[in-house]
Amino acid sequence: MKKGKRELILEAAVHVFSSKGYHNARMEEIAAVAGIGKGTIYEYFPSKLQLFQDMLNKSLQVYYQNFNPEEMKQLPVEQRLRIIFETHIKFCRDNKELTRLVFWDSDVFDQELREWIYTQRQEKEERVVEIIEEGMARGELRELDPMLVKVLLTGSVAAMWAPITLDGWEIAPEVLARDVTDILMNGLKK
Amino acid sequence: MKKGKRELILEAAVHVFSSKGYHNARMEEIAAVAGIGKGTIYEYFPSKLQLFQDMLNKSLQVYYQNFNPEEMKQLPVEQRLRIIFETHIKFCRDNKELTRLVFWDSDVFDQELREWIYTQRQEKEERVVEIIEEGMARGELRELDPMLVKVLLTGSVAAMWAPITLDGWEIAPEVLARDVTDILMNGLKK
Amino acid sequence: MKKGKRELILEAAVHVFSSKGYHNARMEEIAAVAGIGKGTIYEYFPSKLQLFQDMLNKSLQVYYQNFNPEEMKQLPVEQRLRIIFETHIKFCRDNKELTRLVFWDSDVFDQELREWIYTQRQEKEERVVEIIEEGMARGELRELDPMLVKVLLTGSVAAMWAPITLDGWEIAPEVLARDVTDILMNGLKK
Amino acid sequence: MKKGKRELILEAAVHVFSSKGYHNARMEEIAAVAGIGKGTIYEYFPSKLQLFQDMLNKSLQVYYQNFNPEEMKQLPVEQRLRIIFETHIKFCRDNKELTRLVFWDSDVFDQELREWIYTQRQEKEERVVEIIEEGMARGELRELDPMLVKVLLTGSVAAMWAPITLDGWEIAPEVLARDVTDILMNGLKK
DNA sequence: CATGAATGAGACTTCATTCAT
């Protein structure tokens, strides 16, 4: 089954953008990694920036495919949070390069693009807010500012990327997810 | 009161690097913002990269000056965390541009520099780990993996930047710090 | 008959470097003379310095192609010297610009490069020494310090460049070569 | 006896221009070597180019001071040539740096300046022509094209610079001058 | 007179993008 050229380019883009960063990535290298000619990229993507955005979009979709909100609807909030954490951690572990781009990079082009990336993240975070609000409605959670809780949760999630990919923090995703959920649900206090 | 040229350039660098990102910032613009000639920057900094690093270093120092670890030694862990959060939030609010650089940007040059930035962050985080370990020793906190707690706390802290600076989330730093501390200490569960 | 781009650039480089000198030659002008874009040069040569060195090397090769040492082996030393002189003079006359670079310029970059050029010249001069030594061995020449004779001969050769190219000294190469050889062989004394 | 600033600058210029070449010499370094401020040079010389030319002029004067044409008038041509060679060789040996500039460098600025340097050299060479013509008039030399002889002599002289300064060819100036004169007067032929 | 901080024109070089093959 031959892979489509577009697919090939996107994969190469993930590797090169991730290891070099947006500005230090060269179109020529992406083409080389994809095993095609430099000009061919422009048959599928109008510009470097668009290639980067499309790649990011596609990566976020891959990320979201891991979650299955419908299936989780029945579960209690605590368990749902744990699943989200676990899924995220596993994704980080298995897609180290890609994760950096999705959750960290921001020095790409200008304010405009930065806000676009921020918007992308917000969409993801909406789902967390939904869970939180439902948890409160069901009485499983204390009544708190949902915005505040969202920030806490997503921040915790995002922060896990660095030690896992940079330090090689080897911890079983199941254990990590369980412990984080435990702390967030029950607090640090003895 | 005449400002030193070096100081002037560093301030201009914060503005321009923050709004444009490292690669899209042009030396000429930094000079223009500083109100000096293009070549003058090179009298004080040998290269664009060095200017960026010096500026980041100085910014981190400014950030740390806000914390006074000695004074806090006597306080209970909960209160110390609250002070850290509050100080951080105020700093974000008052130095929106700068904060983005210190806590977010990572696509600057190559892997080497990325690791340098990561190392800088780790130093900061060491302080948080100390507090956590002391809290456990004193019996104020549950016995947990300090690494895990550190990630949770620093992640929560870092995550607060975005809504404050990008969305203009207007919430009193005191309230936000109190609520975050409350959740982390006592958990989300009802 | 389409010329290779590389060839085209080297030719343009000879013209521009010769008339402007290394440092005053601008890459843009070389490109213009070659009838190509500025960036194209860098597809064939990694830097200005390398272009200069490659051009010099190639020029020296062209110069050496004019000599055919094997064919000359049978001739008496006097005749061989005359042939060398004549060939050199004709080359100067036909490649005025190039000659200056090969035999005169030395203020290019630093000591290191200067020594490289000097080494290039020495190789050429080795051939003269061989002829001299053979002449002595055959008894055609007086017993003299070969180094001394080499300096004399190569100096005489090199010195002919200036009046020919700068003053337009119009003298038949055959006559000039014959007279120089005559003097060197038989002396100035009446 | 305090040296004049102008003198100081010229001396520094000789050292720096000689070791770095015209284009790689920086005004700041010349000032440093002279032990004065960068701006002071411009009190005495209007530009880098003028400083270079003045320095070259002065150096040529120093060179000429070594010759005393009046005293030599009575001597036979052979002896006068030997004296000229010997004086030249000693000067090379004692002023290695300076000699390179005077007799070799040509990649300074453009065609115009190159011709200026060439003119300077010609003046020097006029003296040689005079000697030759006198020698012929006196019947000490064969009747030859004086231009040709001049080229031969000055070329031989100039060529001695390289092995002396670059290779450290250690030969007594008296011996070298004697041998060169001998060859040129009596020829290479056995 | 002397200085050296400031300047900005100008050079080399990179690399996203185009387009003839």
Added chain:
DNA sequence: CATGAATGAAGTCTCATTCAT
């Protein structure tokens, strides 16, 4: 469709020269 040779805009950095002190 695919290619990669060609392009030139744009960026960093150097350094001769100026001028306020």
